[in-house]
Amino acid sequence: MDDSLQNNKNNRRKFLRISLLTGLSAVAAKTVFADIPVDPENEPGEMVTLLSPDGQLVKVPKEKINYMEKYISPEASHQGIPHRKFVMVIDLAKCKNARKCVEHCQKAHHLPPQQEFMKVYLMQESEEAAPYWMPKPCFHCDKPLCVSVCPVGATYKRSDGIVLIDNERCIGCKFCMTGCPYSARQFNWADSPYLHVDQPYSPETSVPGKEGTVSKCDFCPDMIRDGKMPHCVTACPMGVIYFGDQLEDIVTNGDETIRFSELITSRSGYRHLEDLGTKPSVYYLPPVNRQFPVERGFDQPDEINQRYKDVPFVKKMHKN
Amino acid sequence: MESNKRKQELLKEFLPQLEKTSFAWFAWVAFLLIAIFFAIYALILQILRGHIITGMRDNVVWGVYIVNFIFFMGISYAGALVSGSMHLFKTSWRGPILRIAELTTIVALFIGPLYILLCIGRLDRLPFLFMYPRIQSPITWDVIAITTDLFGCLIYLYLSFIRDFALMRDSKDIKLPKWRMNIYKALALGYQDTPTQRNRIKKVTDIMSAMIIAIAIIVYSVLAWIFSVTLQPGWHSTIFGPYFVIAAIFSGAGVILILMRVFRSIYHLEKYITKKHFVGVGMILMILSMFFAYFTFSEYLTKWYGSKKLDDNLIQILFTRYFWHFVFSNYVGTLLPIIIMGIPRFRTINSITFAAVVAVVALWVNRYLIVVPTLETPYMPIQDIRPDWILYSATWIEWSLTFGGIAMFCFLFTLAAKIVPIIPVSEVADAELEMSEVLAHGQDSHEATRTKSIIKHAAIKKEDHDQ
Amino acid sequence: MINKTRLFRQSLIVLLLTIVASFQLMAQETASSIELKALKNSDDSRIFNVKLTGESEAGAVPVFEATVDFYTIAEGKSELVGSAVTNKEGKASLKLGKETRYLKSKEGVAEVKTSFKGLGKLIGSEASVKFKELNLQVTLSEKDTSNTIHVKASSIGPNGEMIPLKETNFNLYVQGLFSKLKIGECFVDAGEGTFEFPNNIPGDENGNLKIFVRLEENEDYGEIEKAENAKWGNHRSGFAEPERSLWSSGAPIWMITTLIILLAGVWSHYIYAIVQLIKIRKEDKKIEQK
Structure with a gap:
């Protein structure tokens, strides 16, 4: 607007x-x-x-876009956007695996169909527990193990909370990938047309990717600098994803603007695998009082639905 | 000098190995070179087409390469530990096997790091490791540790070679081209076996052997920490440091036994490498296999007994998908050395070698089981339909580079054995002399060495003082 | 009889065909639709936002590079006040300064119409908004610990007299990075209303806040907004990255010291060993000299 x-x-x-x-x-x-x-x-x-x-x-x-005008060089990208600390809140009660976040993210970051910075998991904690859809970007942890283990400083934590990768520095040792407990990172295993994009490389856009280096969700700092929200947030038709600045305590999903602390306390927000102590910047609102039955998420092509065949709920569904 | 005469005699015995090259030798080297060149071809393909042609994917990001890395580094540290502690504790029968252990150390140390390079996506940026190091990263620790270790091992190795180089320089029977003799002359560094020089070498070797032991332990722990600092359920373990060190010496002792057996037959060293030596190293192997079994048991027992979901998943996979691997590496591999060494009747040179071969292969599989199944059971479930993304299986590229590394190990070892006698002549001659002295004086051998070393130290101090 | 019926039938078919054909002809043309929103800003200027879309098989598609004209209309009269060109999102906007004179009805209602004339196969469309003038004053006051927003609103009567606004809710917002956060509503009656500003809104790093008082979707006055700046935020010290941590660029001191001690210990022995080797070399030369 x-x-x-x-x-x-x-x-x-x-x-x-x-x-x-x-x-x-x-x-x-x-x-x-x-x-x-x-x-x-x-x-x-x-x-x-x-x-x-x-x-x-x-x-x-x-x-x-006139890239040169807004271009943030790899060196400059180490500086966070001043006086900000970005957080994301994902409302699991609203997600129906529409995959718009995934698609728009892939488009914006020039990712091939199988490579997803944002992934949607079908989670089921135990056989009795209710299954739910869980969109998972990079958590931009405050204690990022991936950054700790990087031998060359190719991935770094910024003052605004964002964890970025400089693929001009990355040597491709993949240590960060084993360090990340959330499988957020991906390796560019081969050269592909998707890696050849005519625009200057910036860690803030993660485009163009480079063969033999690691890439991941970047929280779209290029969009934020332009006053816009990350692609996944604006793409979601359900308003599942809220994004904002924790310091000003405001998050928005585009339609609704709400105080971050209020949202988290009133809806019992939590962070995935909190006990690992990585302190993610991404919070989840539990999948209670759902807007859609979980089955709505299977309104997808077969190659997507096949991914979830090992989830107990799906196994049970196929039996009946 | 009596000892000098004996040394030259001994050297003469080993000279043919250095002077003559048989057809079989060339055939062997040609075979190794083919394997190496094939591996280089695979490497070029990997560089040109990217890591996509390996079996590694986003979940299992490290495959057999890292297994080989751990394996070769383990052998290397084991060589250092075995030779260092044998030297330091003055094991009486160490002589004939010291050089094999030392060469194993250095040769494996050249090959191990190559495998970590194969895991790296952008080899052109390797200098970044030194240009922009982050001290917090265990990889940086490892880079520093391996470099330090390499230098230490080279110095230690050189110290143990210097006296033999001098012998070869002074030998009148040697029939080698002039350039090779010049190299020996340069490498001998003007060592004349004067008491001062001899004591200097002795003192420095003592210090370096202690150093090598310490470094080997630290460096291999650092390698273990690369895994255990992560949160991966199969890796995040406090015992990984000592566990890796024990596993390293275990596999290294196995490799030394195999090499002893090989050189014993090829170079006809039956006189020098006797059953005593096999039983000696075999005992080390047995003790280590007990330690290794103990560590393995406590590692998996705690995982199995506790009920953490991810630990449970891992144990599940190890006992289903990897059942036979697990049985072979952790049951057969540890029990066989214990049985063969534990029952005196079974202790023959060939059976000990067999136990060593099994132990070495089992240890390789053990490392595979540490690396691959762990990466196949991440925190976030793998929800993918691409089979190669779900389960890892090494491609021919990875296998040919693996065998290429083994070929490289054999090749470098073969070359090394052409340059220096595989038996440390001076060391063995000295030991013989020592033994005869001891026998002559009817003294307790231990006491004799102690008295001798005290005298030597006094001599060095006097020399230094005189200067 | 037979001829008559035949003629009738034939004419019926022709008629039907004509109808079908004309429908087809019409179907080839594309209908457009236009949306208009107006907002009165703090500086009393007005901004008119337009979104122009066309119907296609793929649904509503933005029309780009189309010129839309804006007219002020009242009592049959109409004057052009400006025009704008749509962008690739089909959006265009026109800002009219506070000096702009709008034609008004007797009741003081102004109407602004936007129209896309249509071109080629694209059929034109129109939309309009109506509004009355409203005087809106916002003042901020600070007393002890409580901060208050005072809202005064009055409309202008036909003879220029001020009529206090009755029973109207204004929405209060603070500006966030991406959007405005609603912090409450201010009820205005008899032309006045107050609002106690909450004391737990962080604001920016200096505690500065941009507060908006907005009248939204009002039948009579349309959308009106007034913004004020205040230093009412209770911004806590921000997110401070530890200087030396595992994930910062500088390593923890203990790590550096441990590394230096270890390396110094090991490498000093190496140097010692090398020095000894050099001594051996020198001793050899001495022997030769002798």
């Missing part, structure tokens, strides 16, 4: 919009009527389908 932004942000956006429009008219001249199917592998940039003012459906490149 434009009107909900601070004035300076408004101005910046306006500036962006103007620069966009000037650039756009040039692009539009070439792309009108050019409804060419796009090869997803060799996509030059993300495309959006729009209506031209004369009623033609056209595909135009999505907002080309």
Whole structure:
């Protein structure tokens, strides 16, 4: 919502919009009527389908961000956004495995279909316990073991609580992957077209990825700097994910803005595997008074549903 | 000098090994080189195509490479520990096996770290380890520890070689090309076996042997801590340091036994490496296998007895998917040395060697069971449909690099045995002399050595004072 | 008879065909729809936000690069006040300063209409908002420990006289990083209302807060907002990263000391060993000299 932004942000956006429009008219001249199917592998940039003012459906490149203007170099990315401490609250009562968070995150970070910074697990603590869907990003722990074990300082904890990876420093020893108890980290096992993106690398965007290095969810600091929330937050149709600054005690899922402390205390928020002492920055609200039955989450392609075949609940479901 | 004459005699006996190269030797080296080049080919493929061509994936991020790393480093530390403690405690029969132990140390120490490099995604950034080190990381500890260990072992090894280099330089019977003789001359460092020089070597070797023992223990504990500092249920264990050290000496003693057996036949060392030596090292093997069994038992007992979900998962997998691996590595591998060494009737050179082979392979499998099943049971359940993402299985790339490493070990050992006598001539001659002196004076051997060393120390002090 | 019925039938078919054809013709055209929201800002300017979408098989698709015009209309009169071009999200906005004169009805109601004329196959559309002028004053006062927000609101009568606002709820917000947090409601009657500001809102690192008083979705006055800055936050000291920890760039002191002691101990022995070897070399030279 434009009107909900601070004035300076408004101005910046306006500036962006103007620069966009000037650039756009040039692009539009070439792309009108050019409804060419796009090869997803060799996509030059993300495309959006729009209506031209004369009623033609056209595909135009999505907002080309002027990366140099906002570029945060790997060195600069060690500094957190001042006076902030970012937290995420995930309301398990609302999640129905719609996977929009996963898809938008993958798109924004140029990830291949199988690689997910945000994963959705089907959790069931015991056979009797109720199963529930659990979206899991990187927890950006306050005591990050992954950072502790890194031999070259390629991954670091910032003052704003975000844990980033500099893939220009990473030697790919994968020690951090064994150090992370939440399986948040992924290795770029091979070169792929997804790693070739024409934009300058910044640890804040994690794009482009690099073969032989580790990558993970980055809490989208590039978006935050622009006054926007991470892609997973804005993508969720259910408003499952709240994001905000713990220091100002405000989190929002886009629709609803609420005090972080109030949300956590009133809904008995918790952190996953608290006893490991890693102090995650991601909190969960327990899956009580659910908005959807858990079965709604199986409204997915087979290759997704197959993932959960070992969960006791699913096994039982198949038996009946 | 009587001892010098004996030494030259002894050296003469071993000279053919250094001078002549048989067809079989070339065939053996050619075979090893083929294996090594095949491994290099696999390595090039891995570098070109990325780690995707290994069996490693996001859950099991380390596979047989890290197993080989632990394995070779273990052998190396074991060599150092065995030779260091034999020297320090003046084991009377150490002579003929010291060099094998020392060469094992240094050769394995060159190969072990190569495997950790194979786990690294970007080899081009290796200098970063030294350019931007973080002291908090156990990998940094390991880099420092291995470098320190390498230097220490090289110095120690050199100290034990110096007298033999001098012997070879002074030998009149030796038939080697001039350049090789020049190398020996340079390496001998002008050692003339004067009492001062001899005492100096003795003193430094004593210090270094103590040093090597300490370093080996610390360095191998550091390697264990790479695993145990993480929160992984199979790794996060306080006994991992000592457990790894014991396992290392266990496997190392096995490798030394195997090498003793091999060189005994090839170089016809029946006179020098006798059953006494096999029983001696075999006893070490047995004691270590008992320690190892004890550590293994207490490690898995506590996991099994407690009811933590993830520990339970791990034990489940070890006793189902990895049942036979587990039985072989932790039952057969520990019990066989105990049975063979424990019952005197079974103690033959061949049976001891067999026990050693089984122990060494079992230890390799044991490390596999420490690394792989743990990574297959992470905290977050693996919810994936890609089979290679769920279960690890090594690809031919990894196997050829594994065998390439073993070939490399054999190759370097073969070369080393061409450069220096496999039996430390000076050491053995001195020991003989000592024994004859002891026999002549009818003294208790232990007392004799003690008196001698006191005299030697006094001599050194006097020399230093004179200067 | 037969001819007649045939003629009738034929004409019926023709008629039907014409209807179908015209439907098809119409179907080729695309309907558009426009949304309009207006907000009166603190500086009494107004911002008009527009979102223009077109119907397609894929659902509502944003229309980009379309010009939308804004008119002030009252009692049949209409004046153009400005126009804007939509972006790729189909959004456009127009800001009109406080000096802008809106046409008003006798009751003092102004109406702003936005219209997209349509082009080619895209059919035009319109939307409008109505509002009355409202004078809104917000003052902040601090007394001891309690902070209070005073809201004064009055509308302007047909003769320019002030009419105090009756029984209206204003929403209070503080600005967060991404959005505004609602902290409560202020009930205004007889033109006045007060609100006790909670003392546990952190604000920014200096305790600064941006407070918004908003009238929302009001039938008569539309959306009105007034912002004030106050240093009423109780911001606690922030998230301090320990200087020397396992995960910081500097290592804990004990770790560095232990490492130095260990390395110094080991390497000094190495140096000692090497020195001894050098001595051996020197002794050899001495022997040769003798």
